[in-house]
Amino acid sequence: xxxxLRTSMILLGVMTLLTGVAYPLVVTLLAQTLxxxxxxxxxxxRNGQPVGSDLIGQPFSKPEYxxxxxxxTGPVPYNAAASSxxxxxxxxxxxxxxxxxRIDALRKYDPTVGAVPVDLITASGSGLDPHISPAAAEVxxxxxxxARNMSEQALRALVQAHTESRQFxxxxxxxxxxxSLNLALDAMIP
Amino acid sequence: MTANGVFQLALxxxxxxxxxxxxxxxxARVYSRPAMQGERRLFRLLGIDSTAxxxxxxxxxxxxxxxxxxxxxxxxxxxxxxxxxxxxxxQPAVSxxxxxxxxxxxxxxxxxxxxxxxxxxxxxxxxxxxxxxxFLSAAAGMAVLVALIRGFARRNxxxxxxxxxDLVRGTVYVLVPLSxxxxxxxxxxxxxxxxxxxxxxxxxxxxxxxxxxxxxxxxIAVGPVASQVAIKQLGTNGGGFFNTNxxxxxxxxxxxxxxxxxxAILLIPAALCWTFGEMVGDRxxxxxxxxxxxxxxxxxxxxxxxxxxxxxxALTALGVNQTAGNMEGKETRFGVPNxxxxxxxxxxxxxxxxxxxxxxxxxxxxxxxxxLMQLGEVVFGGVGxxxxxxxxxxxxxxxxxxxxxxxxPEYLGKKIGAFEIxxxxxxxxxxxxxxxxxxxxxxxxxxxxxGVLNAGPHGFSEVLYAYSSAANNNGSAFAGLSANTPFYNGxxxxxxxxxxxxxxxxxxxxxxxxxxxxxxxxxxxxLPTHTPLFVFLLVSVVVVVGxxxxxxxxxxxxxxxxxxxxxx
Numbered sequence: 001x002x003x004x005l006r007t008s009m010i011l012l013g014v015m016t017l018l019t020g021v022a023y024p025l026v027v028t029l030l031a032q033t034l035x036x037x038x039x040x041x042x043x044x045x046r047n048g049q050p051v052g053s054d055l056i057g058q059p060f061s062k063p064e065y066x067x068x069x070x071x072x073t074g075p076v077p078y079n080a081a082a083s084s085x086x087x088x089x090x091x092x093x094x095x096x097x098x099x100x101x102r103i104d105a106l107r108k109y110d111p112t113v114g115a116v117p118v119d120l121i122t123a124s125g126s127g128l129d130p131h132i133s134p135a136a137a138e139v140x141x142x143x144x145x146x147a148r149n150m151s152e153q154a155l156r157a158l159v160q161a162h163t164e165s166r167q168f169x170x171x172x173x174x175x176x177x178x179x180s181l182n183l184a185l186d187a188m189i190p
Numbered sequence: 191m192t193a194n195g196v197f198q199l200a201l202x203x204x205x206x207x208x209x210x211x212x213x214x215x216x217x218a219r220v221y222s223r224p225a226m227q228g229e230r231r232l233f234r235l236l237g238i239d240s241t242a243x244x245x246x247x248x249x250x251x252x253x254x255x256x257x258x259x260x261x262x263x264x265x266x267x268x269x270x271x272x273x274x275x276x277x278x279x280x281q282p283a284v285s286x287x288x289x290x291x292x293x294x295x296x297x298x299x300x301x302x303x304x305x306x307x308x309x310x311x312x313x314x315x316x317x318x319x320x321x322x323x324x325f326l327s328a329a330a331g332m333a334v335l336v337a338l339i340r341g342f343a344r345r346n347x348x349x350x351x352x353x354x355x356d357l358v359r360g361t362v363y364v365l366v367p368l369s370x371x372x373x374x375x376x377x378x379x380x381x382x383x384x385x386x387x388x389x390x391x392x393x394x395x396x397x398x399x400x401x402x403x404x405x406x407x408x409x410i411a412v413g414p415v416a417s418q419v420a421i422k423q424l425g426t427n428g429g430g431f432f433n434t435n436x437x438x439x440x441x442x443x444x445x446x447x448x449x450x451x452x453x454a455i456l457l458i459p460a461a462l463c464w465t466f467g468e469m470v471g472d473r474x475x476x477x478x479x480x481x482x483x484x485x486x487x488x489x490x491x492x493x494x495x496x497x498x499x500x501x502x503x504a505l506t507a508l509g510v511n512q513t514a515g516n517m518e519g520k521e522t523r524f525g526v527p528n529x530x531x532x533x534x535x536x537x538x539x540x541x542x543x544x545x546x547x548x549x550x551x552x553x554x555x556x557x558x559x560x561x562l563m564q565l566g567e568v569v570f571g572g573v574g575x576x577x578x579x580x581x582x583x584x585x586x587x588x589x590x591x592x593x594x595x596x597x598x599p600e601y602l603g604k605k606i607g608a609f610e611i612x613x614x615x616x617x618x619x620x621x622x623x624x625x626x627x628x629x630x631x632x633x634x635x636x637x638x639x640x641g642v643l644n645a646g647p648h649g650f651s652e653v654l655y656a657y658s659s660a661a662n663n664n665g666s667a668f669a670g671l672s673a674n675t676p677f678y679n680g681x682x683x684x685x686x687x688x689x690x691x692x693x694x695x696x697x698x699x700x701x702x703x704x705x706x707x708x709x710x711x712x713x714x715x716x717l718p719t720h721t722p723l724f725v726f727l728l729v730s731v732v733v734v735v736g737x738x739x740x741x742x743x744x745x746x747x748x749x750x751x752x753x754x755x756x757x758x
Contacts, residue, residue, distance in 0.1 A: 004251050008255045008259040011358070012263060015326055018361075021318065021364065023369065026370070027383055027420075032384065039416075041412040049392060050389060052393075061397070081308060082309045084432065085547035087643055088519075090502045091646070101199045115511040116510055120518045122518040124522070130439055131522035132217060133514065144379040166194070184302040
């Protein structure tokens with residue numbers, strides 16, 4: 001047994017050097033050389049200042065911005081240093097409560113809002129989902145257009161421009177990146 | 191369920207099947223070819239005689255010794271991470287009970303995570319403790335499988351291979367090359383790979399925390415993510431870099447990264463079926479096993495996909511448009527079909543990574559993943575461990591068939607005797623016992639009940655899911671359960687140890703006993719084991735054992751919850 005333990009320690013040491021040091025460092029080196037943007041978190045800048053990541057959502061609650069998914073991270077929503085889902089089961093009382101609050105907020109600014117798409121009233125798995133469905137953007141167009149004093153038609157065109165279709169036309173779901181849409185809005189009508 | 195949804199599911203499974211043959215063939219070569227001179231010399235430098243064959247007892251001793259040293263190493267690195275380098279976020283030492291749980295979890299290929307990665311672990315811990323075990327625990331599972339296959343293939347010998355050689359070969363020739371390529375593909379899709387500190391960015395719209403204090407920045411966790419995610423999927427480990435695993439947009443940024451990761455989950459377990467057929471000299475045997483896995487997998491996939499498309503009555507009452515399905519805990523870019531497929535795949539394989547929160551699934555949508563784990567992780571299962579579990583079920587199946595017609599059972603030319611059946615029973619019963627005893631403890635003890643988030647039968651399901659996951663070395667969770675407590679860290683850690691080594695040792699014992707036997711050529715009374723009839727028999731055994739052991743608990747959890755849905 002002592003022999004086995006000694007061999008285990010030696011082998012674990014060597015394998016740690018290979019798979020725990022050499023392998024991640026080689027990947028890091030290659031990634032940083034070939035793909036520096038994504039390798040560092042796909043950070044986006046405005047006027048030279050980093051204002052977020054293309055892949056990470058941010059909290060929005062003002063009427064002039066599009067709102068994203070609900071976020072269950074703490075202590076603030078969209079805490080990108082501590083991702084978390086709500087883990088509410090379908091019968092958890094807070095699931096319906098949070099949904100109702102979101103619907104009320106939507107209708108406060110735009111009483112014509114009818115049925116709300118489900119992704120806009122539920123929390124994402126990560127709490128950091130950067131996307132909403134095109135339907136969830138459409139439901140907010142009237143509110144944002146009113147708050148920004150612009151035509152719904154022009155706003156719809158902007159939403160359209162920020163809508164990603166299914167990858168290669170096949171994979172995943174169509175979606176709108178909320179942060180990049182809002183940044184484009186700010187650039188257009190500050 | 192749209193046509194596109196069906197197409198996406200078919201594409202993922204088609205990609206997988208296309209890889210089975212080439213990868214399965216290469217792995218058979220890796221494990222059967224004699225050592226090259228250079229390889230032998232390198233082993234000698236480490237003090238290992240790579241030509242020395244081991245009996246099953248020696249092989250099992252090596253497996254246990256390596257597991258023990260691995261647990262100690264992962265424990266020590268977590269406890270010391272505060273004073274070790276590569277810790278830009280100044281993460282403090284991990285608590286003793288959490289360190290124990292995580293060390294056991296990664297060394298047993300379970301990768302249950304009681305901690306949140308980005309708020310707990312230093313880069314050094316992620317790389318040199320967790321990533322290393324992702325490779326080695328996977329390679330150890332493959333080694334034990336190969337030893338069992340040798341038991342079938344060899345005749346009249348005492349030995350079943352050399353654990354050190356099998357461990358190193360699986361790591362160096364299979365896992366590392368695949369991971370390198372895969373990691374770079376993930377970076378291309380947006381998964382970070384850096385050793386720099388987290389980013390601070392200015393929020394576009396400042397917000398306030400719970401106490402009303404203004405918050406103007408967002409801190410974005412990054413790190414050496416891609417290198418770990420690649421092997422976490424290929425090695426059916428499942429331990430995420432971030433707390434929310436592959437639901438996190440930086441761990442799984444696009445539908446393409448999702449498809450690749452999903453295929454990677456099932457890749458090696460499926461390909462090993464071919465390796466098995468190749469090494470026992472009859473490829474039809476491998477196809478039969480793979481077919482049995484698909485026969486169980488597909489209906490359960492259908493159940494979850496269907497269930498997750500059902501509207502939640504609690505939201506219908508509010509006037510919500512639920513055509514997209516149950517989106518709580520799911521990501522927009524994946525939608526229901528890709529989330530449901532992942533949930534079923536990750537629990538069929540003992541992977542346990544998630545791209546959506548299983549705790550928020552509909553009752554029947556969550557039942558399929560739960561039951562797939564309880565079947566003993568043999569439908570694909572862990573790399574190596576899934577197939578050796580399934581082969582044990584095949585031994586039970588030929589035994590039952592033998593009882594029916596009154597003949598000595600045989601499998602692949604080896605007569606199955608009392609010893610093999612005793613060991614097979616241990617393999618089947620030990621994880622079942624750990625699940626049921628653990629759940630009973632969890633829902634009785636005060637410390638266990640405190641951790642539950644959702645009330646009623648769903649809370650029971652949270653505890654049942656935790657022990658099903660741990661005892662079968664899966665690692666996924668109904669994550670509402672607050673499991674980072676001494677009670678859960680301890681009991682789940684124990685369940686993981688029994689579920690891993692309590693299964694490996696009897697499997698190796700079977701391997702040793704089979705290797706000693708002579709080969710019996712098939713006679714007119716031999717049950718052929720490559721036919722649809724045998725596939726049906728094997729599926730029946732797996733399903734009946736799983737159903738008999740767990741129907742009462744499933745009735746108390748997901749089934750009761752389903753019947754309550756829509757009522758108050």
